[in-house]
Amino acid sequence: MGNFICSIEIFKEGVEFIARAKLQDSNLREYRSSLLEDLIIQVMIDLEEKIP
Known part of the structure; x- marks a missing residue:
């Protein structure tokens, strides 16, 4: 098994999608968007910058 990254x-609250990402250094990041696709793109771009 690999290392935890x-x-x-991801969940929906009303009309808004919310993603919470807990990183290996225990930082918690939260993202919000009314479109699931936009939310996933936000998460992907941010995590590419944060994960070595």
Whole structure:
């Protein structure tokens, strides 16, 4: 099994999608968007910058 990089939870609250990503250094990041595709892109771009 590989090393833990991050854990991502995605859920919907009303009309808004919310993602919470817990990184290996225990930092918690939160993202919000009304479109799921936009939310996933936000998470991907941010995590590419944060994960070595």
